[in-house]
Amino acid sequence: MELLDIGRHCANPDCKQLDYLPIKCQYCKKDFCFDHSKPSEHNCSDAPSGDGERVPVCPLCGVPVPIVRGEDPNIKMNGHIAKGCHPPSATNSSKPFNSCSFSRCKERVAIRVVCSGCGKNYCIKHRLEPDHMCDKIKKDIKIKPSDSELVTTPT
Template sequence: MEFPDVGKHCSMKNCNKLDFLPIKCDVCSEIFCDEHYFYTKHDCANAYLKDNQVPVCPLCNKPIPVGQGQQPDQVVGAHIDNDCQSDPAKNKRKVFTNRCSRKGCKVKEVVPVICDDCGLNFCLKHRHVQDHQCQGKKGAVKERMLNAALARQQNAKSTATTLTDEIHGTMSEDEALARALALSMQDSDNVKTPTQEEMDLALARQLQASEYHGTTAGARSSNRDRCIVI
């Protein structure tokens, strides 16, 4: 059963295939499936005008460069999933928000698929333990700590960039200095202050060490002053 409102039909008369990732010819502007996209496959009358064929996104009409050895339909599909600014593509990205945690995989699912061992989210292809090289709870904690560290680093860069922009923008030098001091005080407040017991213990250790060094120095001086009779 086909859904006529989803995708588009191939313009080849003997094909008329419903393709969910149709490709628009950049010469004749007709829509084709991945099989009849090439100039030679649909007998494009204006193919001589182009030396290299560049597919066009059917949603935003933007040319999508294809590297050597890449499949045009896969490249256009990746563009729609990640970069296309058309309303249908944006709405699709809002629905598919559960990105796979496996390194190198960019697939997103409508519903989360959580691994019972490590607790991370994966796509349907990598949902099994052996498919995503599961490292268990320890690996999940390490992954979350890494993501948190990267997030803190990005926030720090963002704060520094914002402060720099304000200094070079409408903010005066005095206001910028006050802002920097406020941020510095905020960072210093986050540093743990030692308790009174910790301070007393440190002072006692320092006095004990000082007394020990003084006693040792006196003993050495007494030995030097003592005469040895043979």
């Protein structure tokens, strides 16, 4: 049984080890063994200088502002803000997103549980209409006839 086509040789000229799980460099796109997989380990000429590049994020809107190597990030950020940086609009509700709409509950849920009666979001504990005093139930109670109206006199 021959396994000649499986694996890759390390692209480092001093190593050339056959590796069955080679790691591809994100910059030069060559295959390396684990020992030479980091750009600093194989002296990658395509890797960025320094400890890595970071893209500045706008403090107002949270959008990343790309810069060209050698360009001043402050000038680019000022240009972004001058062009009409749109900060996210403030929410109208006082409760955080996906929090239970029951007045005394501070539970936050990962999945929205919306009541079919009032259309509000509730946690598992308050998801049923009687548990959160749903407006639909209050209306149904008012509409129901009283006990005296239910009793009919025989004729």
